Amino acid sequence: MHTTEQLQQILETAIQNLKFPDHPKQLYDPITYIINLGGKRIRPLLVLMGTELFGKDAHDSIHAAMAIEVFHNFTLVHDDIMDNAPLRRGKATVHEKWSTNTAILSGDVMMVEANKNLAKVNPIFLKDVLDTFNATAQGVCEGQQLDMEFESRDDVSIEEYINMIRLKTAVLLGGALKLGAIIAGASEKDADLIYQFGENIGIAFQLQDDILDVYADPEKFGKQVGGDIIANKKTFLLLKAFELANGEIKEALDTWTGYKDFDNKEKVESVRLVYDTLDIQNVAKESMNKYLDQALYLFKQINVNEVQKSNLLTLTNQLMAREY
Amino acid sequence: MHTTEQLQQILETAIQNLKFPDHPKQLYDPITYIINLGGKRIRPLLVLMGTELFGKDAHDSIHAAMAIEVFHNFTLVHDDIMDNAPLRRGKATVHEKWSTNTAILSGDVMMVEANKNLAKVNPIFLKDVLDTFNATAQGVCEGQQLDMEFESRDDVSIEEYINMIRLKTAVLLGGALKLGAIIAGASEKDADLIYQFGENIGIAFQLQDDILDVYADPEKFGKQVGGDIIANKKTFLLLKAFELANGEIKEALDTWTGYKDFDNKEKVESVRLVYDTLDIQNVAKESMNKYLDQALYLFKQINVNEVQKSNLLTLTNQLMAREY
Structure with a gap:
């Protein structure tokens, strides 16, 4: 079992080792850019912790952790377009630094990169991993949709609000932990x-x-x-x-x-x-x-x-x- | 072995049976809309034909065929935003009929739906199927990126052009056939x-x-x-x-x-x-x-x-x- 600091080190090494094609540059540069803006890496950390909770080594779920981190960054790129946000972690958002079209397409290919990482998990867990990941990704999209709809509505109830933040934020934390658990054979x-x-x-x-x-x-x-x-x-x-x-x-x-x-x-x-x-x-x-x-x-x-x-x-x- | 007409009938039935959640309506209505605009369904047909070519029944690869069709429609929705296209098959494009934000997010969730269909294939082929699908999806994104870049370039060679259409159009036909073949155990x-x-x-x-x-x-x-x-x-x-x-x-x-x-x-x-x-x-x-x-x-x-x-x-x- 690793300490949290060790897990964070494992994550940073894996993130720095993520390889994307060189070409077309305009498509892949934004991926490296957004991922290197930093962040606390809570979500991939939860994947690793989900695995170690059930007695297995964090390295077993490192690819799933990368899938979650790349997916999370994909949602940031597309959400920033939709929210018309100029800044992300104090730096220009992808659509501001490049263009909206680049942000759309780089985001799309990040989703593919997330799935490529996911496909690397132990094949015996693959079907369960995919089902959990896809349900999570779908929830996140639904949450973003509800969040946008709420902006122009005057009758949002507390119950609806809780459901929106559950989808937009919470299912990804739950999904990350569950992926780790599945890969540990929980x-x-x-x-x-x-x-x-x-x-x-x-x-x-x-x-x-x-x-x-x-x-x-x-x-x-x-x-x-x-x-x-x-x-x-x-x-x-x-x-x-x-x-x-x-x-x-x-x-x-x-x-x-x-x-x-x-x-x-x-x-x-x-x-x-x-x-x-x-x-x-x-x-x-x-x-x-x-x-x-x-x-x-x-x-x-x-x-x-x-x-x-x-x-x-x-x-x-x-x-x-x-x-x- | 089915006739082409029978395969087309199998496809139409499967497409009409695709189920998406009812809610949020704004997120899922565009999916039904774009898929029901029609088209020749060549790509999913190639999946089924790829399977029957190797002596297996088309129904074995129907989920992969749906994944390819939903993915293809996802690329149409996002490409139409990037190309600023008002019409698709004579009808309003998704971003025109709803909004750009809706088109981005509905497209994203279509990618998830494509992956959900893919996860339904026989688990013994799942890893190969994912690798082929992801390589295909990545190629299509790269092709769209090159196509956009070519618009503002004056030095595009024939070789570069062929490579662009290979990525943007041809890898999806190849990928569709290969998915069918994999599922047939070729x-x-x-x-x-x-x-x-x-x-x-x-x-x-x-x-x-x-x-x-x-x-x-x-x-x-x-x-x-x-x-x-x-x-x-x-x-x-x-x-x-x-x-x-x-x-x-x-x-x-x-x-x-x-x-x-x-x-x-x-x-x-x-x-x-x-x-x-x-x-x-x-x-x-x-x-x-x-x-x-x-x-x-x-x-x-x-x-x-x-x-x-x-x-x-x-x-x-x-x-x-x-x-x-």
Whole structure:
């Protein structure tokens, strides 16, 4: 069993060893570019941890981990086109640096590269691996579609929102863990438990993101606090506020989300005041903790010893212990 | 062994039985739309014929055939965005009817659906099937990239052009046949021969398309004769003409391809006059026949009896016997 640092080293080596053709340059350069923008490599790490959880060596699932990382980067390239995003991790997005057409086509070929990596797994697990990967990829596409649709809808329920973040974010975490488990020869029951664990962690993690956007310590937060408020993004907090607000509070919320021109700082402070009045932070934390508790409840049922569980538990705690 | 008509019936039934989720509607409606625009279903037909060529039943490879058809339609959706095409088979393209974002994301999920169909093939062939499919998909992406790059280049050689149409069009025909062969348990040698047959037929077929665009009987041709000339499309004919032309002929070619404003009919007639002077039609036909002969030479070497070869030979003759 490897330490988390060792697993991260195994990943970085494998990522640097990913080989893409040289030609056509315009098609393959963006792949190297986006993958080398970095990121925390959480998803491929979960694949490896899913394998070691069940007592097998991380190297057994390194190709599946690469498939997940390349797939994840493919979704970033295409999502950035759809979201019209100029920056990704502080650098120009692929469609900005090259062109939209290049970003579409490089993304497409990344999907193929992901599948090529997947085809390298031990053939005895191949069918199960493909089914899990394809179900995951399909969920991610559905989540992105719902996210786009929500932008122009005024009647998104909390339930719909949770389902959207489940698809867009959480199924990939669950799918990554399950791929690792399958390749370790885990039982179907354990593979499903680790999948459900990942999905619940993913939802909790996204809810935490929603909370941090409003309540993070600006000194420690990587990005602008209040970005979601400025953009009227339909997060758990905003949807919950609309659900709970009435009277003057409702009016204030309608007014601030209705303004076309506004001072960013003033809007963030005013909407946060609405949230505070409605105790939205605690409501959101309660929901987050519900998913986190459910995840840990499922994790406990997995039939392996505590030592093998330690890496994943520590990672979960680290991920959920970001600064408020 | 089925007749071609029976195979087409098997395909149509399978296509109508393709099931996609109902929700999100915006994501899945475009898939049904594009697939039901029709087309000749040549590629999935080649999968089935590849299987029956080696003595197995077409139903064995129906999932692979569906994977190829869904993948092909995915490339149409994304290519139409990149080519800014308003129409596909006389109907609005997906990005025109819905939006570019919908076309990107529906295309992505079609790629996943193609892979889901592929995962249904007999597990003993799965690894080979995936390797062939992924190599094919990668080639098609590379071909589209080269095609786009050629638009802004003035130094495209005939060799580069042939390589581009090989990737963009021909590898999919070869790949379709090879998938069918693999699923029939064909030897590696025979599977490679049928792949090479398909690739050569694909190149011959595209060269025939280039010739037909200029020399087809307008009464029998489905689209506007001379469309490639009007658009300055770098076809075999135009590239060959630039290679052979000099003096006044070269000047005429430069002039007509340089005009921003022109009368369509006058341009088509003038460029065709250049082609006639240089005997381009025959040069192109010679090249086309070279690939066709090579295809038939390879086909002859495949180690199965003449009866089993008859369907594919008849189809080849039909495809190559379009009206001039």
